[in-house]
Amino acid sequence: MANPYQPAPVKILAVQRETYDTTTYTMAFTDPDRQAAYRFAPGQFNMLTVFGLGEAPISISSDAEDRASFQHTIRHVGRVTNAIQRMGVGDTLWVRGPYGNGWPLAQMEGRNVLVVAGGIGLAPLRPVIYYLLNHPEKFNRAEILYGARTPADMLFSNQLLQWQTEKVKVRLTVDQVPNGDAWAHRVGVVTTLFQEMDSQPANTLVVTCGPEIMMRFVVKGLMERGFEASQIYVSLERRMNCGISKCGKCQLGPKYVCRDGPVFAFAELTLLPEPVLV
Amino acid sequence: MAVAKVSERWAAMSLVPKEEVGLLVDGLARHYQVIGPKQKGKAFVLEKLASGQELRLDYQTSILPPRKALIRPRETMFSFHDNQVETVQDAGPQVLFGLHPCDVHALTLLDQVFSLEYEDPYYAARRQQTYVVALNCTTVGENCFCYLMGTGPTLRDGYDLLLTDLGNEYLVEVGSDAGEELLRHLSLRPAPRVRVVEKEKRLDQVRRQFRQQMEVTEMREVLAGSYNHPAWRELAKDCLGCGNCTMVCPTCFCFQVKDQLELDLNHGQRVREWDSCLLWDYSLVALGHNFRPQLETRLKQRLYHKLYYYEDQIGTPGCVGCGRCVTNCPAGIHPLEVVARLKGE
Amino acid sequence: MSGKPKIAVYKLSSCAGCQLEFLNLEPVLLDVVGALDISYFVMAKRDNAPGPYDIGFVEGAVTCGEEIAKLKAARRDCKTLVALGSCACFGGLPSIKNWEPQREVEARVYSELWAIHSTKAYGIDQYVPVDAYLRGCPIDKGELVELIKNCLLGAAPAWRFPAVCTECKIKENVCLLIYENKPCMGPVTAAGCGALCPTYGKPCEGCRGPAHDANAPSLARIFGDLGLNAADVTRYFRKYAGTTPAFQEGAEAL
Numbered sequence: 001m002a003n004p005y006q007p008a009p010v011k012i013l014a015v016q017r018e019t020y021d022t023t024t025y026t027m028a029f030t031d032p033d034r035q036a037a038y039r040f041a042p043g044q045f046n047m048l049t050v051f052g053l054g055e056a057p058i059s060i061s062s063d064a065e066d067r068a069s070f071q072h073t074i075r076h077v078g079r080v081t082n083a084i085q086r087m088g089v090g091d092t093l094w095v096r097g098p099y100g101n102g103w104p105l106a107q108m109e110g111r112n113v114l115v116v117a118g119g120i121g122l123a124p125l126r127p128v129i130y131y132l133l134n135h136p137e138k139f140n141r142a143e144i145l146y147g148a149r150t151p152a153d154m155l156f157s158n159q160l161l162q163w164q165t166e167k168v169k170v171r172l173t174v175d176q177v178p179n180g181d182a183w184a185h186r187v188g189v190v191t192t193l194f195q196e197m198d199s200q201p202a203n204t205l206v207v208t209c210g211p212e213i214m215m216r217f218v219v220k221g222l223m224e225r226g227f228e229a230s231q232i233y234v235s236l237e238r239r240m241n242c243g244i245s246k247c248g249k250c251q252l253g254p255k256y257v258c259r260d261g262p263v264f265a266f267a268e269l270t271l272l273p274e275p276v277l278v
Numbered sequence: 279m280a281v282a283k284v285s286e287r288w289a290a291m292s293l294v295p296k297e298e299v300g301l302l303v304d305g306l307a308r309h310y311q312v313i314g315p316k317q318k319g320k321a322f323v324l325e326k327l328a329s330g331q332e333l334r335l336d337y338q339t340s341i342l343p344p345r346k347a348l349i350r351p352r353e354t355m356f357s358f359h360d361n362q363v364e365t366v367q368d369a370g371p372q373v374l375f376g377l378h379p380c381d382v383h384a385l386t387l388l389d390q391v392f393s394l395e396y397e398d399p400y401y402a403a404r405r406q407q408t409y410v411v412a413l414n415c416t417t418v419g420e421n422c423f424c425y426l427m428g429t430g431p432t433l434r435d436g437y438d439l440l441l442t443d444l445g446n447e448y449l450v451e452v453g454s455d456a457g458e459e460l461l462r463h464l465s466l467r468p469a470p471r472v473r474v475v476e477k478e479k480r481l482d483q484v485r486r487q488f489r490q491q492m493e494v495t496e497m498r499e500v501l502a503g504s505y506n507h508p509a510w511r512e513l514a515k516d517c518l519g520c521g522n523c524t525m526v527c528p529t530c531f532c533f534q535v536k537d538q539l540e541l542d543l544n545h546g547q548r549v550r551e552w553d554s555c556l557l558w559d560y561s562l563v564a565l566g567h568n569f570r571p572q573l574e575t576r577l578k579q580r581l582y583h584k585l586y587y588y589e590d591q592i593g594t595p596g597c598v599g600c601g602r603c604v605t606n607c608p609a610g611i612h613p614l615e616v617v618a619r620l621k622g623e
Numbered sequence: 624m625s626g627k628p629k630i631a632v633y634k635l636s637s638c639a640g641c642q643l644e645f646l647n648l649e650p651v652l653l654d655v656v657g658a659l660d661i662s663y664f665v666m667a668k669r670d671n672a673p674g675p676y677d678i679g680f681v682e683g684a685v686t687c688g689e690e691i692a693k694l695k696a697a698r699r700d701c702k703t704l705v706a707l708g709s710c711a712c713f714g715g716l717p718s719i720k721n722w723e724p725q726r727e728v729e730a731r732v733y734s735e736l737w738a739i740h741s742t743k744a745y746g747i748d749q750y751v752p753v754d755a756y757l758r759g760c761p762i763d764k765g766e767l768v769e770l771i772k773n774c775l776l777g778a779a780p781a782w783r784f785p786a787v788c789t790e791c792k793i794k795e796n797v798c799l800l801i802y803e804n805k806p807c808m809g810p811v812t813a814a815g816c817g818a819l820c821p822t823y824g825k826p827c828e829g830c831r832g833p834a835h836d837a838n839a840p841s842l843a844r845i846f847g848d849l850g851l852n853a854a855d856v857t858r859y860f861r862k863y864a865g866t867t868p869a870f871q872e873g874a875e876a877l
């Protein structure tokens with residue numbers, strides 16, 4: 001019997017430093033057949049193992065159509081993620097996945113898409129952005145709002161503005177600009193971009209990910225602007241020890257965030273007895 | 279476990295004199311590990327029986343529930359070293375002997391939890407080789423409320439063999455082909471029809487010992503509208519957050535995973551241990567964010583899971599009314615009393 | 624950490640029981656000695672090397688000015704400083720005296736009072752920053768080894784401190800509080816000892832200090848219901864960790 005808890009080895013193929021505490025790793029399963037068969041949907045995550053230290057759920061941040069490898073953008077904050085920081089090209093990590101449901105791409109067909117990301121929350125949304133760029137015919141117009149703490153905390157900084165096309169608008173903001181840093185965009189929390197955005201409630205689908213507190217203000221701000229709870233999709237973070245709806249940790253009402261999420265329509269969450277993002 | 283046709287099952291009813299029930303255990307022990315109730319101080323535990331003499335079918339309930347035989351309080355999932363990983367499996371044929379109806383129900387719930395979507399290979403391997411010899415309840419424990427939850431005091435399915443105390447002897451019924459297989463290892467006397475009728479009479483008497491305080495559907499309704507009820511704050515003042523209630527619960531399944539490394543920092547094991555939503559760091563994530571920092575929200579998680587969410591997850595309430603959490607709670611928190619308080623009684 | 628980490632073991636006011644556990648590592652001692660360079664350990668060896676050290680273990684509560692100076696020097700000399708045992712973590716047994724007038728306590732213990740300038744007994748983090756805590760009276764050897772391994776890995780130990788009851792249940796002990804009406808501190812005390820005392824039929828005395836988010840006032844009320852008077856209940860909560868906010872609440876609950 002295949003053991004769904006048992007990870008398989010992957011090799012790190014490239015390392016790209018994003019910010020002082022965040023790094024993007026390109027990797028592929030060492031077993032070429034496994035890599036060839038590996039598919040994921042934007043918004044899904046893997047469980048990453050460093051043996052001896054443990055496991056951590058990490059979103060896949062690369063283009064889902066790239067079959068040769070996949071990427072994780074990891075903020076180094078604890079046991080597993082700090083150990084990964086000490087690794088480099090050629091080192092072995094252990095991975096199982098993909099898990100979770102992913103973003104509602106099918107629903108974007110013929111609609112406008114508003115992407116709202118904060119900090120590391122851009123990582124699980126980047127596959128959506130790749131999807132939009134690869135398939136301009138699959139949506140109407142798109143707008144990306146991204147906020148970070150400072151200009152130096154921006155992920156994918158050399159890509160961000162390249163994502164702008166005729167159909168895709170990118171708007172950036174930072175909470176603060178330390179003395180001397182160059183910054184040609186907005187200053188303020190990500191919701192300040194709502195004032196200048198083109199997106200209107202009609203026929204728009206919102207996808208958002210970021211710190212819990214940021215998503216709370218995003219949802220609140222959008223609802224005040226006339227967006228409905230059913231239009232807004234959020235990706236939730238919860239403690240995860242299995243990723244496959246067994247360990248119970250990620251339970252939110254009757255839902256398992258690892259299996260039924262991490263992406264939820266905000267409307268679904270408002271039905272739960274336990275308050276989420278309010 | 280294919281269930282035999284009813285007619286065949288009538289034929290298969292048999293009797294075993296009370297003083298010989300230990301021999302039944304000894305007979306099974308030649309082929310299986312037999313786990314059954316035995317005394318430990320003032321309480322009882324389900325443990326491997328060294329012989330049928332240790333068996334105590336007059337037990338009210340065990341400290342830990344039978345799930346410990348299927349997902350152990352602490353178990354190794356696999357070992358690793360030098361870029362090699364090996365799954366560790368320790369399943370072997372076992373008979374859970376003398377399980378009460380509530381506990382048998384709990385196993386059928388866990389069967390779903392551990393197989394839905396992804397199958398848990400450790401649970402599955404053990405479950406496949408686990409046989410259940412159940413025991414209908416003829417006395418009612420002080421904290422039992424199975425009748426209310428529809429899980430007892432008698433059993434309709436989920437067993438391989440089922441015992442009923444008829445005074446001087448036990449009636450033995452077969453519930454599955456595996457049960458027949460178990461019987462083949464034993465030599466029992468067929469039961470005359472009148473004894474079967476007597477069983478029904480006895481069980482009716484037991485059912486009458488329960489007070490019907492509340493309907494299950496009503497519990498759900500009460501909880502649905504009570505998340506912000508002020509009674510929760512009062513309850514959280516008493517609750518110790520000690521986790522006893524979830525440790526002893528037969529339907530709890532939460533576990534935490536961790537790596538255990540040897541001093542060479544190369545060899546190690548990934549292990550899992552029972553966890554509890556009552557514990558402070560159950561919902562803690564990196565950088566110190568805690569989704570349920572207050573005891574109040576954790577106590578709610580437990581009771582909502584048992585009496586509300588579980589049913590949405592697998593179609594059956596997550597409480598089987600075994601009463602263990604009541605017996606083992608130092609603060610005397612009783613799920614039914616909680617619901618009654620929320621209802622304003 | 625590159626090379627073998629240098630270890631130092633210091634003693635303040637304590638019974639040396641925790642240092643003894645260090646020596647009792649017998650079955651793994653060879654491995655530990657293989658992985659570590661024990662540079663300074665007065666109780667265990669004669670030739671002690673001067674600092675700096677990678678990991679310093681401080682045993683004992685701080686009870687006088689000289690100890691504060693010794694502790695500050697240890698902090699300067701050690702990259703990682705570990706509180707070894709309940710005395711160093713939060714005062715431990717010596718902290719029992721904190722709630723009696725200071726001179727009375729001293730008079731009971733010493734005859735020549737003019738030489739004594741003792742302070743209240745506190746854990747070492749009252750005076751210096753501490754990187755890790757090994758609780759218990761004495762410490763748990765398994766946790767000590769776990770800490771050493773994590774230091775070698777350069778990671779913070781993934782410890783959780785739920786109630787002792789969680790370990791007690793897993794051992795399937797017959798609960799002393801429930802079945803024997805004995806005042807057991809297990810529901811509010813940090814696990815990690817494997818529910819040592821209840822496993823041997825003795826109620827937990829709370830030697831490892833408060834569990835995470837412990838509800839001590841509730842247990843104090845339960846003790847009251849068992850028939851203990853307020854003064855007894857206070858003594859239970861002050862035996863080892865009365866300096867911690869959680870147990871202080873318990874001590875003052877009735």
Ligand SMILES: Cc1cc2nc3c(=O)[nH]c(=O)nc-3n(C[C@H](O)[C@H](O)[C@H](O)COP(=O)(O)OP(=O)(O)OC[C@H]3O[C@@H](n4cnc5c(N)ncnc54)[C@H](O)[C@@H]3O)c2cc1C
Binds near residue numbers: 053058073120
């Ligand atoms: C669905 C999902 C997607 C994520 N995607 C990303 C991503 O793309 N990039 C990124 O940098 N981070 C992501 N995170 C957060 C990331 O999982 C945590 O930062 C990581 O688990 C921290 O592990 P650690 O061992 O380094 O930290 P420690 O704090 O040392 O964690 C110790 C243990 O606590 C548990 N734990 C701690 N934090 C979390 C957490 N946030 N979620 C679940 N379990 C936790 C784990 O069991 C972990 O092994 C994601 C989390 C979730 C739930």
Ligand code: SF4
Binds near residue numbers: 518522606
């Ligand atoms: S056993 Fe009782 S006191 Fe302990 S956590 Fe459960 S409800 Fe709270």
Ligand code: SF4
Binds near residue numbers: 526527529596597
């Ligand atoms: S909640 Fe309590 S009564 Fe219900 S099944 Fe669990 S332990 Fe038994």
Ligand code: SF4
Binds near residue numbers: 248532581
């Ligand atoms: S969430 Fe709580 S009540 Fe539910 S199974 Fe897990 S520990 Fe038990």
Ligand code: SF4
Binds near residue numbers: 818
């Ligand atoms: S004996 Fe003490 S530690 Fe053990 S379960 Fe009972 S109260 Fe908790």
Ligand code: SF4
Binds near residue numbers: 812821828
């Ligand atoms: S049971 Fe209590 S007193 Fe005994 S060692 Fe553990 S924490 Fe200390």
Ligand code: FES
Binds near residue numbers: 240241247250257259
């Ligand atoms: S992560 Fe284990 S149940 Fe979701």
